[in-house]
Amino acid sequence: MADVALGEGKRTVDRQRVVNWLQSYGVYAGVAALLVFNLLFTDHFASGENFRTQAVQVAPILIVALGMALAIGSEGIDLSVGSVMALSTALVSLYLGYGPWAALFVALLGGAVVGLVNGSLVALVGVQPIVATLALMVGCRGLAQVLLPQLEDVRNPQMASLGSGSLLGVPYVALIAGVLAVVVGLAVRRTTFGRQLLAIGDSRPAAQLAGLPVRRVLIVVYVSSGVLAAVAGFLATARLQASDPSALGNLMELSAITAVVVGGTPLSGGRVRIGGTVAGAVLIQLLTATLIKHDLPTSWTQIAQAVVIVCAVYVARERGKR
Template identity: 65%
Template sequence: MTQTTTQPAAKATTKAARTQWLQDNGVYVAVAALLLFNALFTTNFLTVGNFTTQLVQAAPVLIVALGMALVIGTEGVDLSVGAVMALAAAIIPLYLGAGPLMAITMALVVGVLCGAFNGFLVAKVGIQPIVATLALLVGGRGLALVIANGQLVQLRDPSFLELGTGDVLGLPISVLIAGVLALIIAGVTNRTTFGRQLVAIGGNRKAATLAGLPVNRVLVGVYAICGALAAVAGVLATSRLAASDPADMGMLMELSAITAVVVGGTPLTGGKVRVLGTVFGVILMQLVRATLIKHNLPDSIAQMIQAAIIVAAVYVARERR
């Protein structure tokens, strides 16, 4: 009787271990498999020039995904990141005459204020994150269009445009900024009291409150950081485009960021933040899109594959629970 009871339990334990391994390491295996596929079947894919192009395109997505990972770590979500990018793009031409530093600073201030507003609605007012950030998703882009008079504005300041086109020792500045921010977010998450509080709140918000943790302050801070990172992504994307285009800037960026975070192993239920997994999640989605383009498949196919990947990632997370 004991042996009969033990066997199902052992099988369940083995399945849980496999599921956990898949969630923790699946994104790395997928990236390696995709690189191997391209090495065998895609001409001129594994070149320095192509990799540089892919990294430049992925950099803004990674920056937004880092902020999204922190928010999801608190069992929340921020649907307004694309709108914040659009607001940052709309603000830049207004202050670029006073210098690139002033324009970038004002864009970051707007991003922080937008994020803090989201955090206030979630932490203080008690609105569900998906509802609180949905309001800014709609209203933020509308405000950006009003600020820009609904027009695309060409930018010609060489110092500002250098952010999107320049490099340091052959490494594009945008990629360098994304890498530095990834290291900072990893350090904040793993080595600071704020990071530990963030994870604790995501794991059990009620218990964190009873334990005396500054729940409201941490939540507002997390959303403010997410807004600031979205603004950074908007600045870099605007610089690379050499134009302020609030109508299209950051469109569907929230979906790309959520996909990268979930595929990277950060559970939607909160309580955990996987920064390295998020980085590889962004790389995976960029490689998928680039591979399909190289093989002359339409972008709609890439979107369907992206949807299938996120469904699979959420299913694996569900099985683990």
């Protein structure tokens, strides 16, 4: 009996090690596997132009996922991010006549207002994050389509340069996404705000008893998520040189949640892994590109993302059983 118990204990320990490794490094292994597969079986994948294209396309996913990581780290969620992108592109189109900087300012202001409403509903009114942000997801998409009912060309030399230009071969939009990832990562790891955010996500009642400014931190989290989504909408508009509120940002919340969760940030909050989120965004883009390049319909991407989310949540749950 003792030998049986010892064997079961060893299997449990080995299983836990595998689970821990998957949550910590599984996303990087997934990225590496997709890279190897594409290098071997996808024509022209290793070209500089293809890597540049992938970098441009992953940038909006990453930027939105950074805000989502903050929301999930606080034991919340932000389903309105895709609609904020739509609102951002509508505002850019309407105010571009005053110059790209004015259009950017108005777009960021719109994202901040949406985030403020989300944060106020969650932190001050006590509405569940999924309910509050779902309401804004529907409302913002509708407002964007009221402001700009149809697709409209966005012709501006500065925005075109931002969307298609590069520095030392690295696209501007990818550089901006990288800088934002570093800023958010430092904010989470090195600032009082980051420590408070993680404490709130770990246990909001305990954070309140400890005297932490829970309401203020939550409002800042959702305002940050709204602003980041607006940045992503602005950059996507600059890249496409068109504004289409009915399409831009559709299902972006799914991609952002997938990137965050598969990157090792648990849905239960209390932890934020920005490096994992970056890798998760790259994984989502590589998965999408792989399916497209091998002539599979884009609907398969959504199925694949759903499977990835389920697997990541399962791994996180198993790790939480320790």
